[in-house]
Amino acid sequence: MKTTPRSFLRFALVLLAIVILWEGGRAVFNVSPLVMPGVLSVLSSLGTALASGEILHQLAFSFSLIGMGIGIGAGLAVLALIIGAQSRVAAEVMGTVASLFHPLPGIALLPVVILWFGVGKMAIVVIIVHSVFWPLLTNLQAGYRSVSPTYHLVGRNLEMSPTSFAVRIAAPATVPYILAGLRIAWARSWRALISAEMIFGAVAAHGGIGWFLHTRRVFMDTAGLFAGILVVMLVGSLVERVVFGFVERSTIDRWGMNG
Amino acid sequence: MPFKIPNRLRTGGVFVLSLVIALTLTDCSRRESPNAPSADAPLSTVRIAEQFGLAYAPLAVVRSRGLLEARLPGTEVEWIQLGNASAIREAMLAGRLDIGFMGIPPFLIGADKGMRWRVFTGLSRAPLALITTDPAVRSLADLTPEHRIALPQPGSIQHILLSMASQREFGDPNRFDNQLLTLAHPDAMTALLSGAGVTAHFASPPYVYEELAADGTQSILSGREAFGGLFTFIVGVASPDFGDDTRGRAVLQALGVSLAEAMALIQQRDSTVVAELAGQYGVPVGTLQIYLDNPELIYTSRIEGLGRFLEVMTEFGYLTNQGLRLENLVLSEEVLR
Numbered sequence: 373m374k375t376t377p378r379s380f381l382r383f384a385l386v387l388l389a390i391v392i393l394w395e396g397g398r399a400v401f402n403v404s405p406l407v408m409p410g411v412l413s414v415l416s417s418l419g420t421a422l423a424s425g426e427i428l429h430q431l432a433f434s435f436s437l438i439g440m441g442i443g444i445g446a447g448l449a450v451l452a453l454i455i456g457a458q459s460r461v462a463a464e465v466m467g468t469v470a471s472l473f474h475p476l477p478g479i480a481l482l483p484v485v486i487l488w489f490g491v492g493k494m495a496i497v498v499i500i501v502h503s504v505f506w507p508l509l510t511n512l513q514a515g516y517r518s519v520s521p522t523y524h525l526v527g528r529n530l531e532m533s534p535t536s537f538a539v540r541i542a543a544p545a546t547v548p549y550i551l552a553g554l555r556i557a558w559a560r561s562w563r564a565l566i567s568a569e570m571i572f573g574a575v576a577a578h579g580g581i582g583w584f585l586h587t588r589r590v591f592m593d594t595a596g597l598f599a600g601i602l603v604v605m606l607v608g609s610l611v612e613r614v615v616f617g618f619v620e621r622s623t624i625d626r627w628g629m630n631g
Numbered sequence: 632m633p634f635k636i637p638n639r640l641r642t643g644g645v646f647v648l649s650l651v652i653a654l655t656l657t658d659c660s661r662r663e664s665p666n667a668p669s670a671d672a673p674l675s676t677v678r679i680a681e682q683f684g685l686a687y688a689p690l691a692v693v694r695s696r697g698l699l700e701a702r703l704p705g706t707e708v709e710w711i712q713l714g715n716a717s718a719i720r721e722a723m724l725a726g727r728l729d730i731g732f733m734g735i736p737p738f739l740i741g742a743d744k745g746m747r748w749r750v751f752t753g754l755s756r757a758p759l760a761l762i763t764t765d766p767a768v769r770s771l772a773d774l775t776p777e778h779r780i781a782l783p784q785p786g787s788i789q790h791i792l793l794s795m796a797s798q799r800e801f802g803d804p805n806r807f808d809n810q811l812l813t814l815a816h817p818d819a820m821t822a823l824l825s826g827a828g829v830t831a832h833f834a835s836p837p838y839v840y841e842e843l844a845a846d847g848t849q850s851i852l853s854g855r856e857a858f859g860g861l862f863t864f865i866v867g868v869a870s871p872d873f874g875d876d877t878r879g880r881a882v883l884q885a886l887g888v889s890l891a892e893a894m895a896l897i898q899q900r901d902s903t904v905v906a907e908l909a910g911q912y913g914v915p916v917g918t919l920q921i922y923l924d925n926p927e928l929i930y931t932s933r934i935e936g937l938g939r940f941l942e943v944m945t946e947f948g949y950l951t952n953q954g955l956r957l958e959n960l961v962l963s964e965e966v967l968r
Contacts, residue, residue: 406724407725486827487821487827489827490827491779491781491814492828571813586784590717590737590784592717592740592741592746593744
């Protein structure tokens, strides 16, 4: 998805329509600001949270957990792929396990995670690893299977070692699948993280963006709550469009692999 | 994209969708007084929210015995179980709830933000305690920044009590704020007793009993010590404007009488009532008897400590509205006497 002036204009128009409807609805139905705060008070809450550095600090903390979770999850997925490539039985067992665990929301595991890993940072990382590992593994396997037999023959013709084949042919050929897997992994880990932080998170020093939402809720700061929701939406969409967009443009788009 | 929707159609779709969303949202708030005062007929329904815990036992008795329904012929009573005071507050703002029960601090936070809800009765006083499994922790002073303290949520009565104790001992109400962990009581108990990273848990009954009965646990602070006296743990709150008209007042009055009857039944240890409660809380009858015999667990409509909570929460900066007056926070000042 490219950001053209046209798409930017469309985005701005949609935003404007939402603001008009929001404020119009508030005025027409005389809604209490405790239920629907004014756009201006939401923006001023957002400004305060940004200026104090609070929300940035919490975002940084959230991202450090996601980074750790995706790192561990991706490492494990590659390891599992390699093991699966060595033996058909292992691959089949893993496929069955994945079909059971892939649909399980990370947050459903929370009570068990508390029992096994306690209530610290570790527990949230474990939940993120869970939400990252299965979609990545499934995509990696699909990508690996999709490597055309011709490529295998080419590799054999060039007398490439298995490692060299994996690094120079199989890996680049699998990039679209890896990226698709990472996209799902990111979306799932972002959701899992925020749910987990809203259920348990430490105040201030160790809190993330989900914790920010939770404290606004308990102290009934509705404008702050909407400011937090805005941040969650903007960050999610920025990573999706800007980060993944950039990576795709500089890899598979450039290589002409994006169908 | 293989299938392309014409641009004009797409923009229209987005517009209509946003309109629907906005209207759905605002629709909730329009029902703030679903039982508009029109006739002298009784309200068709009344919706009451309770939470889980031994402190809510009289409500459980009113519900299971149908005590309120018997006093309000023609009115349907809807009982709702909610997980925390924030959910109750939100349900009331959405106009989906008439009466809720909660701790005093979450009530004050709502009032501070301009919610015109009022306390109409007290429900219980209860033994609260900060319980630890760490033998090296014998008092608040032994808690280091690495220790984690579990409580239901910031702004809860447990959090305010901890702040009060920490203000008194260390001159700093926020001393422990960076090491709090918000967990529902059952999860907190599991985490504490399984050694899963929780050093101490600020518990209420029945968890306080269960935790103290476990091996190697001790209380390092009681609610009473923290508060510096007696205080009401749970109060009954009427949603904004509820109770201003005769119909709402009739409901609150009936509920008050029903609660008094339930409290008397518990006080007399009525065997059917005790057996019912034991079933609800999942403990043997004998255990429930012991729980109820605790002299600090008292069911009464009298409210204590509302003024003091108002004072300290203002001092600590949790309340900022200088216009809050005790007499505006209760439906009738009788409950304060």
